[in-house]
Amino acid sequence: xxxxxxxxxxxxxxxxxxxxxxxxxxxxxxxxxxxxxxxxxxxxxxxxxxxxxxxxxxxxxxxxxxxxxxxxxxxxxxxxxxxxxxxxxxxxxxxxxxxxxxxxxxxxxxxxxxxxxxxxxxxxxxxxxxxxxxxxxxxxxxxxxxxxxxxxxxxxxxxxxxxxxxxxxxxxxxxxxxxxxxxxxxxxxxxxxxxxxxxxxxxxxxxxxxxxxxxxxxxxxxxxxxxxxxxxxxxxxxxxxxxxxxxxxxxxxxxxxxxxxxxxxxxxxxxxxxxxxxxxxxxxxxxxxxxxxxxxxxxxxxxxxxxxxxxxxxxxxxxxxxxxxxxxxxxxxxxxxxxxxxxxxxxxxxxxxxxxxxxxxxxxxxxxxxxxxxxxxxxxxxxxxxxxxxxxx
Numbered sequence: 001x002x003x004x005x006x007x008x009x010x011x012x013x014x015x016x017x018x019x020x021x022x023x024x025x026x027x028x029x030x031x032x033x034x035x036x037x038x039x040x041x042x043x044x045x046x047x048x049x050x051x052x053x054x055x056x057x058x059x060x061x062x063x064x065x066x067x068x069x070x071x072x073x074x075x076x077x078x079x080x081x082x083x084x085x086x087x088x089x090x091x092x093x094x095x096x097x098x099x100x101x102x103x104x105x106x107x108x109x110x111x112x113x114x115x116x117x118x119x120x121x122x123x124x125x126x127x128x129x130x131x132x133x134x135x136x137x138x139x140x141x142x143x144x145x146x147x148x149x150x151x152x153x154x155x156x157x158x159x160x161x162x163x164x165x166x167x168x169x170x171x172x173x174x175x176x177x178x179x180x181x182x183x184x185x186x187x188x189x190x191x192x193x194x195x196x197x198x199x200x201x202x203x204x205x206x207x208x209x210x211x212x213x214x215x216x217x218x219x220x221x222x223x224x225x226x227x228x229x230x231x232x233x234x235x236x237x238x239x240x241x242x243x244x245x246x247x248x249x250x251x252x253x254x255x256x257x258x259x260x261x262x263x264x265x266x267x268x269x270x271x272x273x274x275x276x277x278x279x280x281x282x283x284x285x286x287x288x289x290x291x292x293x294x295x296x297x298x299x300x301x302x303x304x305x306x307x308x309x310x311x312x313x314x315x316x317x318x319x320x321x322x323x324x325x326x327x328x329x330x331x332x333x334x335x336x337x338x339x340x341x342x343x344x345x346x347x348x349x350x351x352x353x354x355x356x357x358x359x360x361x362x363x364x365x366x367x368x369x370x371x372x373x374x375x376x377x378x379x380x381x382x383x384x385x386x387x388x389x390x391x392x393x
Contacts, residue, residue, distance in 0.1 A: 013118060013149050020114045024106035031102045036095040043091045046084050122150040129157060138165035189225065196222050243286035243368045245391055250278045250320070253287060254313050257322075260291070261298045265309050268302040275312035283320060284390040289364045290320065293372075293386045296357045297324040304328035305381070319370055319389035330376040339374050361386060 011019065080088075122144050132140055138161055144154040200222060203215035258274050265272040294311075301309045305326035312323045331339060340362040361384075362372040370387035377383055 011148065016118055016148065017114055020110040021107075024110040025103075028099075028102040028106040032095065032099045035098045035102075039091040039094050043088045046080075046088055050080055050084075118146075118148065119150065122146075122154050125154060126157060129161065133161065133164070136168075138168060193222060193225055243289050245284045245286060247282050248285050248287055249282055250313075251280055253285075253290065254278060257291065257294045258311065260295060261309075261311055264295070264298050265302055270302050270305050271308045273308060273310040275310065277312070277314040278320075279315070283315075285320060285388055286368060289368050290322065290388055293361045293364050293388075294322055294324075296361050297322070297384050297386065300324075300357055300384070301326040301328075316387060317389060319387050321385060321387050323383055323385040325377060325381060325383040327379075327381040330380065330382040331374060336374060336376070340372060358384070 125142050125144055129140065129142055132138070140161070142154045142158040142161070144151055196218070200215050200218050203211050204219070206212055206215070254276055258272075262272050298309065298311065301324050305328050308327045310323075310325040312325075314321045314323075340358045342356060342359045358372070358374070365372045365386050365388065369389040369391065373385040373387075375383055375385075
């Protein structure tokens, strides 16, 4: 019995479904036959309660003694009561009606039992596993020991989960190692840079013109190295920063961002156009994140715009959509793909710009559950859109 149960336990879904259907078809046939037999017996019992009328004849022997119970010849059926006639009619129709009812009931029962025994548990485990993976939770396992198709799928899903967990762990270690390396690199550079600055100041105070000229060149490169070290430290802080959500009035926020952008554009001789499609409402945001991204995007736009920079605000996907456009030459194909990568820039002079602005903007947007999108406009120039989504309730 145990071997039969174990064999049925590992049947494929197709064979298991056939097994359930055949078993319940047999049950439906048995119930139909039993119902027909019971109804026929009940009807015969009712008919037997009404003996036939007529003359009864007996067989006799030579002595004239009656043999047997005799038999009726020319019998007439006895009249039944209306209730018994209705009962017999019902008993005759009941097997006809019961057969399709039993068939439908057995089909439904087979489907429900098949779902409960073969589908419910693995589907629930796969659904729960998918939700956990979507929430970046890989600390679980799928335990389903059947050998059918869903068992094989659960086994494959478990292998995928284990691989993802291993890759995620490796990636996390690499990220932490990179952060630690950047921090150590930035820290270790400060001491030699301080020493070089001291010697550079001594050379600049020299009476030798060639020494002063050399010191001036060294000073530019030392300043560039200091900016680079500072950007590395700033980038590490940005990667670890998380938003602090507060309910903010949108119109005052837009006015503040527009005033800051206006100052930057005026200083660089560019015209600023505002497009405000926001309602007079509130939204849960981190204003520091929004402000920093806006200032970075405006600073990038004024460097490449010919005459005009456009800043627009709108609500999108339960969040704030901030877009900054310029009428410059736009991004080339390579820049559209790499513009948000760290330390990528199209400029040859890296003394001031290390290619971290758009990367930091992307980090802040993603930490704010949003995104950063870069595209060229149809006419001329480029548009960078930053979305900051409010936290889910």
